[in-house]
Amino acid sequence: MEKLSGAEMLVRALQDEGVEIIFGYPGGAVLHIYDALFQQDKVQHILVRHEQAATHAADGYSRATGKPGVVLVTSGPGATNAVTGIATAYMDSIPMVVLSGQVRSDWIGDDAFQETDMVGICRPIVKHSFSVRKPEDIPEMMKKAFYIATTGRPGPVLVDIPKDQTSPLVKVPYEYPKKVKMRSYSPVARGHSGQIRKAVDEMLKARRPVIYAGGGVILGDGSEYLTKLAKLLNFPVTNTLMGLGAYPGSDPQFLGMLGMHGTYEANMVMHSSDLIVAVGARFDDRVTNHAEKFCPGATVIHVDVDPASISKNVRADVPIVGPVRQVLEEMVSMIEESPDRPDAKALERWWDEIKGWREYHGLRYEVNDGGPMKPQQVVQALYKATKGDAYVTSDVGQHQMFAAQFYKFDQPRRWINSGGLGTMGFGLPSAIGVQFAFPDAMVACVTGEGSIQMNIQELSTCLQYGLPIKVININNQALGMVRQWQDMQYGGRHSQSYMDSLPDFVRLAESYGHVGIRVDRIEDLDEAMEKAFSLKDRLVFMDIYVDPSEHVYPMHIADGSMRDMWLSKTERT
Amino acid sequence: MRRIISILMENEPGALSRVVGLFSQRGYNIETLTVAPTEDRTLSRLTLTTLGDDRQIERITKNLNKLIEVVKLVDLTEGPHIERELMLCKVKATGAQRAEVKRTVDIFRGQIVDVTSSVYTVQLAGTSDKLDAFVGTIGDAQVLEVVRTGVSGISRGEKVLSI
Ligand SMILES: Cc1cc2nc3c(=O)[nH]c(=O)nc-3n(C[C@H](O)[C@H](O)[C@H](O)COP(=O)(O)OP(=O)(O)OC[C@H]3O[C@@H](n4cnc5c(N)ncnc54)[C@H](O)[C@@H]3O)c2cc1C
Ligand SMILES: Cc1ncc(C[n+]2csc(CCOP(=O)(O)OP(=O)(O)O)c2C)c(N)n1
Ligand SMILES: [Mg+2]
Numbered sequence: 001m002e003k004l005s006g007a008e009m010l011v012r013a014l015q016d017e018g019v020e021i022i023f024g025y026p027g028g029a030v031l032h033i034y035d036a037l038f039q040q041d042k043v044q045h046i047l048v049r050h051e052q053a054a055t056h057a058a059d060g061y062s063r064a065t066g067k068p069g070v071v072l073v074t075s076g077p078g079a080t081n082a083v084t085g086i087a088t089a090y091m092d093s094i095p096m097v098v099l100s101g102q103v104r105s106d107w108i109g110d111d112a113f114q115e116t117d118m119v120g121i122c123r124p125i126v127k128h129s130f131s132v133r134k135p136e137d138i139p140e141m142m143k144k145a146f147y148i149a150t151t152g153r154p155g156p157v158l159v160d161i162p163k164d165q166t167s168p169l170v171k172v173p174y175e176y177p178k179k180v181k182m183r184s185y186s187p188v189a190r191g192h193s194g195q196i197r198k199a200v201d202e203m204l205k206a207r208r209p210v211i212y213a214g215g216g217v218i219l220g221d222g223s224e225y226l227t228k229l230a231k232l233l234n235f236p237v238t239n240t241l242m243g244l245g246a247y248p249g250s251d252p253q254f255l256g257m258l259g260m261h262g263t264y265e266a267n268m269v270m271h272s273s274d275l276i277v278a279v280g281a282r283f284d285d286r287v288t289n290h291a292e293k294f295c296p297g298a299t300v301i302h303v304d305v306d307p308a309s310i311s312k313n314v315r316a317d318v319p320i321v322g323p324v325r326q327v328l329e330e331m332v333s334m335i336e337e338s339p340d341r342p343d344a345k346a347l348e349r350w351w352d353e354i355k356g357w358r359e360y361h362g363l364r365y366e367v368n369d370g371g372p373m374k375p376q377q378v379v380q381a382l383y384k385a386t387k388g389d390a391y392v393t394s395d396v397g398q399h400q401m402f403a404a405q406f407y408k409f410d411q412p413r414r415w416i417n418s419g420g421l422g423t424m425g426f427g428l429p430s431a432i433g434v435q436f437a438f439p440d441a442m443v444a445c446v447t448g449e450g451s452i453q454m455n456i457q458e459l460s461t462c463l464q465y466g467l468p469i470k471v472i473n474i475n476n477q478a479l480g481m482v483r484q485w486q487d488m489q490y491g492g493r494h495s496q497s498y499m500d501s502l503p504d505f506v507r508l509a510e511s512y513g514h515v516g517i518r519v520d521r522i523e524d525l526d527e528a529m530e531k532a533f534s535l536k537d538r539l540v541f542m543d544i545y546v547d548p549s550e551h552v553y554p555m556h557i558a559d560g561s562m563r564d565m566w567l568s569k570t571e572r573t
Numbered sequence: 574m575r576r577i578i579s580i581l582m583e584n585e586p587g588a589l590s591r592v593v594g595l596f597s598q599r600g601y602n603i604e605t606l607t608v609a610p611t612e613d614r615t616l617s618r619l620t621l622t623t624l625g626d627d628r629q630i631e632r633i634t635k636n637l638n639k640l641i642e643v644v645k646l647v648d649l650t651e652g653p654h655i656e657r658e659l660m661l662c663k664v665k666a667t668g669a670q671r672a673e674v675k676r677t678v679d680i681f682r683g684q685i686v687d688v689t690s691s692v693y694t695v696q697l698a699g700t701s702d703k704l705d706a707f708v709g710t711i712g713d714a715q716v717l718e719v720v721r722t723g724v725s726g727i728s729r730g731e732k733v734l735s736i
Contacts (some may be wrong), residue, residue, distance in 0.1 A: 123591060124598045128641040131587070148641060183736060184583055184644040308635040 001173035006135035007032035007166035009174050013142035015042045016176040023054040027074025029101025032166035049457040051078050053429035055085020059094050060430025063416045064437045068095040068149050075101040076114030086156050087125040091420025095154035097145050105162040118160050127155030132165045136172050147180045152187025153306040191322025199301045199318045200334045206275035207346035209235045215242030216280015217324050218412045225328035238266040244415045249408030259287035260556045261401045264361035271563035279303045280324045283313040293561035303327050372547040373522040375474045379406040385529035390442040391434045395427035395451030398480035401552040403446040425454030435467045449475045459512035462539045470532050471541045476548045484551045509541035519544045577649040577726045580619040584610050588642040605723030622724050653729040660704045663717040666693040681707045
């Protein structure tokens with residue numbers, strides 16, 4: 001059998017897993033691994049400018065492709081810099097394998113140079129972690145790491161590697177395992193047919209149904225069957241922030257996003273429904289508003305691969321533990337075989353009611369005639385310029401909500417944002433990951449002048465690798481989302497939410513070797529967008545000045561039910 | 574309600590810290606905890622007692638089951654079961670109290686495992702309630718030191734927790 005060093009085994013294991021690209025940053029504890037990487041060309045290493053960006057880039061790559069993201073960082077500060085990115089991936093259930101260097105085994109615990117207990121720090125934010133104790137264990141450990149990260153409810157897995165375990169002087173036989181068997185880990189492969197049957201019976205009886213689909217449908221590649229199910233039954237569909245694209249955004253049966261900043265009709269439909277079919281969604285507090293006032297008349301079917309998600313915040317009447325794809329497929333075939341259909345008259349009345357809600361509010365906002373442009377207009381211009389066909393990554397804040405509301409995603413894996421942790425600084429590095437996955441695709445990063453400055457150094461990475469990302473900086477000269485809460489709940493006292501002395505982003509972009517365009521007037525917006533997207537091989541940083549006083553609506557009224565919303569600064573339900 | 578959760582898990586470094594970490598991370602409390610390898614050295618058996626209503630316990634067990642190293646677990650309090658805790662207790666034993674302490678130990682079916690002219694060291698096994706009762710009977714003034722192992726438990730009858 002072939003003999004390899006620990007470092008060579010790590011790299012070979014990546015090759016054997018079919019990993020084509022990893023994101024990282026070198027340092028003392030991982031130099032053996034970097035040397036092994038240097039001597040091969042199957043795994044491409046992307047050098048970022050900050051380890052947090054390495055994790056977000058790997059994360060964005062994973063969200064866009066469905067493959068696991070891989071990160072390599074050194075011990076101590078390299079590893080701790082990666083922590084925010086690991087937590088971001090954990091909260092959104094993104095498969096990721098993080099290789100972190102560690103000090104030599106015999107120094108662990110001695111407060112050695114650049115030592116941190118990475119396994120300890122990451123315990124609450126990883127699906128699992130490993131620590132290498134002898135090089136012989138590396139192949140099996142890596143196999144398990146990828147297996148755990150990508151199966152069941154996906155998530156990040158940490159592999160901590162003391163430097164001596166990668167020494168080129170110690171060579172041991174290498175064979176990559178074909179299969180893993182773990183007696184303590186066996187994700188559910190199929191939903192219970194009896195439960196699926198029960199769910200189908202409920203669906204066929206429903207008079208005011210709604211499908212509430214989340215990120216799990218995207219993670220579990222269930223969109224095709226979700227769409228079939230909705231079409232077969234003529235049910236309305238709403239998506240969570242994480243689920244956007246799981247159902248075609250421009251389809252008439254689509255209600256838009258639900259929840260805190262969801263559409264009026266989506267929230268009204270939820271509240272008034274008699275049946276909620278929740279698939280791959282976890283009844284997050286940004287969705288339900290007050291859990292006890294949540295949808296009082298609804299029977300709840302809940303499909304989730306993680307039993308701990310079911311009946312966590314809202315009690316499920318028909319729980320189904322299983323992968324979305326298989327469960328939805330079985331639902332579709334059961335319905336196709338059944339002669340029964342839901343009461344058409346009742347559904348027609350339901351759709352009439354829904355149309356009424358749509359007409360009443362939709363997603364309207366006031367345009368300033370001659371005044372500063374509105375952030376919503378920027379997203380609409382982006383949609384127009386890209387014909388709805390871009391990958392859109394986002395940072396966190398008002399711009400994120402406007403992007404979610406106004407860019408219609410017709411396909412899964414096109415909308416890439418941090419929902420669970422809400423990590424400012426996610427947008428640009430995740431766009432890097434997406435652009436590497438799809439070099440010819442249009443990739444736009446919708447951001448704010450606050451968020452972009454949290455990983456702006458990655459403009460340098462973009463130059464190094466020639467990534468033609470379009471940065472859409474919706475510049476409201478404020479930490480807009482914070483400011484909105486201060487307007488609504490703190491008497492307009494804007495404590496620390498104002499961004500003084502902003503950089504000249506155009507010149508900043510130029511100094512990084514990119515193109516910068518500033519837009520101040522709505523009349524110039526479409527043309528500027530067209531121009532940006534016509535520069536196919538250049539990164540364009542669009543600094544677009546918008547009305548700083550705009551709020552995101554609808555917005556749930558805190559502690560109310562789903563139908564309690566502010567619809568503008570002055571109107572509420 | 575008090576529950577006894579018994580867990581079979583991989584006997585691997587880090588496994589225990591994940592179980593304990595889960596409790597602090599999610600705001601659950603641990604009253605007692607004992608752990609040791611089983612007859613199969615690759616497995617450990619961990620018993621813990623915790624307080625919670627049905628909903629909380631459901632969440633605790635679901636989240637424990639999610640830990641990669643947990644192989645199986647059971648809430649012993651759901652069925653008939655035997656629970657035992659071992660206590661070592663140093664008791665002041667001088668003058669007339671010496672005989673009184675000895676009598677109490679006998680009533681509780683304990684054993685005196687070490688003796689000096691002024692101190693008895695008592696070993697006592699039983700349910701946690703019984704140990705509490707013993708300490709209560711002896712009285713705070715007499716008790717010098719108490720060590721308890723925490724609860725161990727097993728189901729009654731044919732039911733076994735194994736892989
Ligand atoms: C500023 C801000 C505002 C926000 N406002 C809103 C809002 O208005 N509306 C909104 O919806 N969200 C909002 N969010 C996001 C919110 O915080 C949550 O991240 C989001 O609601 C969770 O989405 P989800 O329920 O789809 O679950 P996800 O986090 O996507 O979780 C996926 C679920 O699917 C399960 N799953 C995974 N894979 C599979 C599979 N193969 N089969 C079956 N199940 C699977 C998982 O176990 C999990 O339970 C906001 C976030 C921010 C930062
Ligand atoms: C790392 C991090 N710090 C703080 C926050 C809290 N936060 C949420 S939105 C927001 C403001 C974001 O400002 P900007 O990027 O300009 O977006 P805007 O809301 O103005 O569109 C802040 C500070 C966060 N989500 N992430
Ligand atoms: Mg801003």
